Amino acid sequence: xxxxxxxxxxxxxxxxxxxxxxxxxxxxxxxxxxxxxxxxxxxxxxxxxxxxxxxxxxxxxxxxxxxxxxxxxxxxxxxxxxxxxxxxxxxxxxxxxxxxxxxxxxxxxxxxxxxxxxxxxxxxxxxxxxxxxxxxxxxxxxxxxxxxxxxxxxxxxxxxxxxxxxxxxxxxx
Numbered sequence: 323x324x325x326x327x328x329x330x331x332x333x334x335x336x337x338x339x340x341x342x343x344x345x346x347x348x349x350x351x352x353x354x355x356x357x358x359x360x361x362x363x364x365x366x367x368x369x370x371x372x373x374x375x376x377x378x379x380x381x382x383x384x385x386x387x388x389x390x391x392x393x394x395x396x397x398x399x400x401x402x403x404x405x406x407x408x409x410x411x412x413x414x415x416x417x418x419x420x421x422x423x424x425x426x427x428x429x430x431x432x433x434x435x436x437x438x439x440x441x442x443x444x445x446x447x448x449x450x451x452x453x454x455x456x457x458x459x460x461x462x463x464x465x466x467x468x469x470x471x472x473x474x475x476x477x478x479x480x481x482x483x484x485x486x487x488x489x490x491x492x493x494x495x
């Protein structure tokens with residue numbers, strides 16, 4: 323599979339730039355292969371020490387599929403404004419995205435699982451809110467999946483002075 327970015331002018335140049343987006347975004351999309359074909363699911367996640375961590379119920383389509391085939395892809399994206407463009411259909415999208423390919427591993431050690439779950443909670447709970455510690459019983463009933471990243475590509479279409487930013491449309495009707 324060719325994972326090269328066609329638009330080299332939009333390629334993120336450094337790993338750190340990609341890692342910062344992975345650290346910042348609250349939701350990513352996990353792509354897996356099921357016995358019935360591709361499956362993509364949005365997930366809260368933690369990017370920590372070069373890996374992506376997910377939590378899940380112990381069973382279900384996602385978990386069964388990961389046990390059968392550990393190959394995954396994971397996408398985060400930050401959507402910006404639409405802008406007028408001289409190319410294509412005359413409109414373009416401002417964005418930044420990172421796409422990772424790798425393999426899923428199950429974290430089995432209860433101490434490691436709890437530490438990852440607590441880091442994940444810290445990511446989503448405001449610093450001024452009392453920290454809710456993860457209970458041992460919840461560690462036992464929660465799966466933690468580590469994605470070992472084998473390749474990572476980032477792409478960004480940044481705003482420029484030549485862009486005319488269009489008013490935001492609300493797609494919620």
